[in-house]
Amino acid sequence: MRELIFLKPVLKEMIWGGSRLGSDFGYDIPSDHTGECWAISAHPNGNGVIKGGTYDGHTLSWLWDQHRELFGNVPGDRFPLLVKIIDAREDLSIQVHPNDAYAREHENGSLGKTECWYILDCDEGTKIVIGHHAKNWEEMRAMILEKRWKEFIREVDLHPGDFFQINPGCLHAIKGGTLILETQQNSDITYRVYDYDRLSGGKPRQLHVQQSIDVITAPFETAKTAPKKWKKEDAVVTHLISCPYYSVEKMDVDGTVSCQWTQPFVNVSIVEGSGSVDGIPVKKGDHFIIPSGYGEMKIEGTLSLIDSWVETGKED
Ligand code: ZN
Numbered sequence: 001m002r003e004l005i006f007l008k009p010v011l012k013e014m015i016w017g018g019s020r021l022g023s024d025f026g027y028d029i030p031s032d033h034t035g036e037c038w039a040i041s042a043h044p045n046g047n048g049v050i051k052g053g054t055y056d057g058h059t060l061s062w063l064w065d066q067h068r069e070l071f072g073n074v075p076g077d078r079f080p081l082l083v084k085i086i087d088a089r090e091d092l093s094i095q096v097h098p099n100d101a102y103a104r105e106h107e108n109g110s111l112g113k114t115e116c117w118y119i120l121d122c123d124e125g126t127k128i129v130i131g132h133h134a135k136n137w138e139e140m141r142a143m144i145l146e147k148r149w150k151e152f153i154r155e156v157d158l159h160p161g162d163f164f165q166i167n168p169g170c171l172h173a174i175k176g177g178t179l180i181l182e183t184q185q186n187s188d189i190t191y192r193v194y195d196y197d198r199l200s201g202g203k204p205r206q207l208h209v210q211q212s213i214d215v216i217t218a219p220f221e222t223a224k225t226a227p228k229k230w231k232k233e234d235a236v237v238t239h240l241i242s243c244p245y246y247s248v249e250k251m252d253v254d255g256t257v258s259c260q261w262t263q264p265f266v267n268v269s270i271v272e273g274s275g276s277v278d279g280i281p282v283k284k285g286d287h288f289i290i291p292s293g294y295g296e297m298k299i300e301g302t303l304s305l306i307d308s309w310v311e312t313g314k315e316d
Helices: 062-066 102-106 137-145 211-215
Strands: 006-007 010-018 033-041 082-090 094-096 115-122 127-132 155-157 163-168 172-174 178-185 191-194 228-232 234-244 247-261 266-277 280-283 288-290 295-309
Touching: 006 062, 010 082, 033 266, 033 288, 082 280, 094 211, 102 211, 115 234, 115 247, 127 163, 163 234, 172 288, 178 266, 178 295, 191 211, 228 247, 247 266, 280 295
Parallel strands: none
Antiparallel strands: 006 288, 010 033, 033 082, 082 178, 094 172, 094 191, 115 163, 115 178, 127 155, 127 172, 228 234, 234 247, 247 295, 266 280, 266 288, 266 295
């Protein structure tokens, strides 16, 4: 049987970051402005290192290049997904991502970015920015150039357990007091539209106004998500989304559950509790990849997992 591939996360300091990646997840954080944990990542800006087992010490991008059979021989010049945990102590800038076609042309062959957020925790009364109120492209452009932010930005209420799909062209931002797990295409291309006129080291951070106007969808369209929930032995499974780039599921286990994995590979993040996976102890903050052909797995304990995989065109 193939072995599970555990990864050592890459932690990133951000001006808006906090300390919950240390206090809640037990990571060795570089400072109390730690904003992101790149948990399952083969991106050059944070290439995860394999922890233990046959491939100990190698990076995930190395494994993708050298042992594609572990990933079901999925084609592609880079590992397709990136899983992060984000701790926002302060508001993030209002931003938008390009699609693949725009990124390929304007960002040196990079992938575009579709992403989704599972809200792990948030302060009472926290809001989130999803979309805008401009009626059409001209109004969107005018609202941005005239800095009519209050009128422009669309905010919605937020609760732990909420889920959002962020398609390219969707304006978005998380606000202070929010802890999320993000599953996204493996890309780091972000266009910052508005940064609340904040200064970083005495200067405003760079904005990308023209690129943002190029890629923002107007009028805003809500991404359709229809989470489905079912019971499976001692677990509750919630299928959060399937889109052309990924599928994401949450599993809440209280006891024992057997899973049969048939996907090319599956990313798993333990987001709550502890237990074991085929006898290997796991706890909140652990991340691993189930390789292709792994087959049946027994999960035991009281724990919550978020898992993701790439869509390969087959119906499930
Ligand atoms: Zn984003």
